[in-house]
Amino acid sequence: EIVMTQSPATLSVSPGERATLSCRASQSVNIDLAWYQQKPGQAPRRLIYGSATRATGIPARFSGSGSGTEFTLTISSLQAEDFAVYYCQQYNDWPLTFGGGTKVEIK
């Protein structure tokens, strides 16, 4: 099983600042990686797939990068609606696995 590790667990950021979230895979997943945003009481929402491709309707302030085992999600200028939990997920191999999540909170 490919283990996904996210860091940090919690990120405190002021509105308008940049947020950088990390995700590491225990073995190479090429670019078979997605990022999801989840707000309390809601289902996750896909933000990024293929490591760097924004899903339809996702603002340009969200960007993804990386390949192999190291990945990054960057939110260039945090808006109020961006405070949430973010998960990375690999789909290179079964079982599909998620990272433990990074909570982005207001500083």
Next chain:
Amino acid sequence: QLLESGGGLVQPGGSLRLSCAASGFTFNTYAMIWVRQAPGKGLEWVSSLDVGSNSIHYADSVRGRFTVSGDSSRNTLHLQMNSLRVEDTAVYYCAGYKYRYGIDPWGQGTLVSVSS
């Protein structure tokens, strides 16, 4: 586009059958998956069914207890859950999955509580 039903409270050792009705997209062009989230915890993939390739996968934690099935004529996915354990307590999400595109869309989730 995806609507789950069938959740509820059940005693340990009991059974539940979840359903997921899909609308607005072509069921057969996706693999359909179940993902769960225990209270206050992260996301865990549970099972997947690819009607097109007749491929089924299960997480080790549910293999032998859960059975996924689908009815492409009715665009409906099911998850039969037997021998339920306290640790199966979670919100269960139905979702569509395509390799290279990740998991989308997602249903709103249905809560399964296993408790005596």
